[in-house]
Amino acid sequence: MIHVDRYERTWFVIVGMLMGSFVAALVATSLIYGIHVPSPAGRIDPTQLDNTEFATPGLTQDGEKAYTLRVVAHMWKFDFGVKGSMPNITIPAGSKVKILATAKDVTHGFYVEQHNVNMMLVPGQVSQVSLTFAKPGVYHIICHEYCGPGHQAMIAVINVQ
Numbered sequence: 188m189i190h191v192d193r194y195e196r197t198w199f200v201i202v203g204m205l206m207g208s209f210v211a212a213l214v215a216t217s218l219i220y221g222i223h224v225p226s227p228a229g230r231i232d233p234t235q236l237d238n239t240e241f242a243t244p245g246l247t248q249d250g251e252k253a254y255t256l257r258v259v260a261h262m263w264k265f266d267f268g269v270k271g272s273m274p275n276i277t278i279p280a281g282s283k284v285k286i287l288a289t290a291k292d293v294t295h296g297f298y299v300e301q302h303n304v305n306m307m308l309v310p311g312q313v314s315q316v317s318l319t320f321a322k323p324g325v326y327h328i329i330c331h332e333y334c335g336p337g338h339q340a341m342i343a344v345i346n347v348q
């Protein structure tokens with residue numbers, strides 16, 4: 188029988204318990220709380236966006252206070268189909284918005300101020316999230332992924348009235 192030092196045995200047990208607690212935490216978050224690693228909502232050819240639903244990005248109304256917002260991110264703008272230097276949309280308070288977004292050129296970020304939305308927009312993938320704008324206000328969408336010399340100007344606005 189191999190001799191294992193008492194301290195080494197103790198550390199085996201501690202490490203084993205630690206690993207066991209990590210696995211238990213993973214299983215619990217997945218099965219009990221339903222938390223999963225985000226996966227793309229679809230695949231898309233970034234060179235052929237003009238032949239897809241992203242050919243005309245922007246806001247469409249699906250029902251009372253229900254909208255879909257299609258966004259194409261590219262250097263260095265979030266394209267909402269709105270002209271002007273600052274892309275913006277206006278919706279009533281309490282609106283539920285399904286956001287479908289993709290990137291045309293490089294990886295961009297999609298962060299919605301004061302909401303639990305933080306997505307990566309990757310060329311070739313469609314990212315999707317649904318969120319409710321409960322309170323009136325001006326909420327910025329910010330690119331949080333360094334995407335080139337115009338990165339810091341990549342901002343859009345959602346006006347909730």
Ligand code: CUA
Pocket residue numbers: 261263294295296330331332333334335338339341
């Ligand atoms: Cu787009 Cu940073």
